[in-house]
Amino acid sequence: MGEEVKxxxxxxxxxxxxxNGDDERVAVWEIGLPTPDDLTPLSQTLIPPELASAFSIFxxxxxxxxxxxxxxxxxxxxxxxxxxALSSINFKSFNETTGxxxxxxxxxxxxxxxxxxxxxxxSEARKLRRVDSEEEDSALRAxxxxxxxxSAAARTLKRPRLVWTPQLHKRFVDVVGHLGIKxxxxxxxxxxxxxxxxxxxxxxxxxxxxxxxxxRMQGLSSxxxxxxxxxxxxxxxxxxxxxxxxxxxxxxxxNGNFGIPIPMPYHHPTTAGGMxxxxxxxxxxxxxxxxNCHNNNSSDNHQHHQVSINGHQNGYNGNVAHGxxxxxxxxxxxxxxxxxxxxxxxxxxDNM
DNA sequence: AAACTAATAT
DNA sequence: TATATTAGTT
Numbered sequence: 001m002g003e004e005v006k007x008x009x010x011x012x013x014x015x016x017x018x019x020n021g022d023d024e025r026v027a028v029w030e031i032g033l034p035t036p037d038d039l040t041p042l043s044q045t046l047i048p049p050e051l052a053s054a055f056s057i058f059x060x061x062x063x064x065x066x067x068x069x070x071x072x073x074x075x076x077x078x079x080x081x082x083x084x085a086l087s088s089i090n091f092k093s094f095n096e097t098t099g100x101x102x103x104x105x106x107x108x109x110x111x112x113x114x115x116x117x118x119x120x121x122x123s124e125a126r127k128l129r130r131v132d133s134e135e136e137d138s139a140l141r142a143x144x145x146x147x148x149x150x151s152a153a154a155r156t157l158k159r160p161r162l163v164w165t166p167q168l169h170k171r172f173v174d175v176v177g178h179l180g181i182k183x184x185x186x187x188x189x190x191x192x193x194x195x196x197x198x199x200x201x202x203x204x205x206x207x208x209x210x211x212x213x214x215x216r217m218q219g220l221s222s223x224x225x226x227x228x229x230x231x232x233x234x235x236x237x238x239x240x241x242x243x244x245x246x247x248x249x250x251x252x253x254x255n256g257n258f259g260i261p262i263p264m265p266y267h268h269p270t271t272a273g274g275m276x277x278x279x280x281x282x283x284x285x286x287x288x289x290x291x292n293c294h295n296n297n298s299s300d301n302h303q304h305h306q307v308s309i310n311g312h313q314n315g316y317n318g319n320v321a322h323g324x325x326x327x328x329x330x331x332x333x334x335x336x337x338x339x340x341x342x343x344x345x346x347x348x349x350d351n352m
Numbered sequence: 353a354a355a356c357t358a359a360t361a362t
Numbered sequence: 363t364a365t366a367t368t369a370g371t372t
Contacts, residue, residue, distance in 0.1 A: 158366095161364080161366070162364095163365085164365085185356065185357095186355075186356070187354095187355065187356090200355080201365095201366070201367080202365080202366085204355090204356075204357080205366060205367090206364095206365080208359095209364075209365080
């Protein structure tokens with residue numbers, strides 16, 4: 001795979017030369033052929049991500065047919081289980097038939113392939129193109145093979161490390177903001193975020209870091225977040241919201257403690273000093289400028305659109321008509337996955 | 353036993 | 363550094 005990728009990239013890079021410098025006949029041949037931008041992105045395989053992840057095809061080459069079938073079985077059953085679980089809390093999640101994800105963000109840890117696109121302008125073009133063509137497909141993709149611990153494959157194969165993109169983080173913050181940072185616990189966050197492949201551990205780890213960040217922030221009131229906190233800095237501070245609807249606690253797994261939606265956005269600040277960074281200037285209180293969206297009534301179970309989380313949150317659009325919005329778009333973009341380095345760099349335009 | 357948090361490891 | 367993993371608690 002890597003080979004192919006490299007080759008195409010090579011050709012792409014030299015395409016111009018060929019056209020201009022070589023035989024015209026060559027140019028003729030190239031007419032009608034896909035332009036570099038049309039070519040399959042390096043990070044994309046021929047196999048649909050969902051499928052690939054379902055069969056754990058991505059990561060390593062070594063995989064026996066037996067493994068695959070076993071994995072598919074477990075994965076399938078797991079998905080069913082998840083579906084049920086999620087549907088009980090009114091989340092739309094995964095279409096078995098089409099294998100397409102709808103509401104949930106699919107975390108796509110693009111591990112290995114990541115190496116390819118770091119650098120370059122080429123990658124940028126590619127990135128843009130992707131956004132265009134896939135906007136409706138899936139905004140965030142991260143493959144992650146396993147959805148559940150009970151699966152042998154899931155346990156065995158280690159998944160690539162999760163990269164908390166601004167989109168993911170935003171969702172995280174939303175959930176945390178709604179539940180109140182005081183009471184949130186990883187499991188609940190994980191469930192409400194409704195991101196396929198996201199594990200409790202992933203969330204726990206991030207939560208730990210997030211709490212640290214908040215604590216740190218509390219101390220220094222007027223400080224803007226240092227450059228080190230890019231991700232966090234770009235997100236409004238959650239206002240702990242005393243929301244303890246149900247208790248939650250861990251009680252065993254299922255608990256339907258939240259059938260609820262996360263209705264509104266955070267609250268206004270009680271005190272706290274604002275330390276919002278820049279994008280939005282207003283302290284936390286402000287972000288809400290946006291409206292309040294739907295109200296909470298837990299009973300609102302419309303099946304149509306997604307997760308309530310989506311509902312609010314995007315401040316930029318101003319009104320969130322909850323009927324339907326460009327949810328997908330909101331979570332769109334960016335690549336994730338390359339753990340090689342440089343992750344952050346929250347684009348300026350990064351609107352969250 | 354499951355899940356949380358803090359500490360530690362990669 | 364960011365995220366994962368472990369350990370000690372609840």
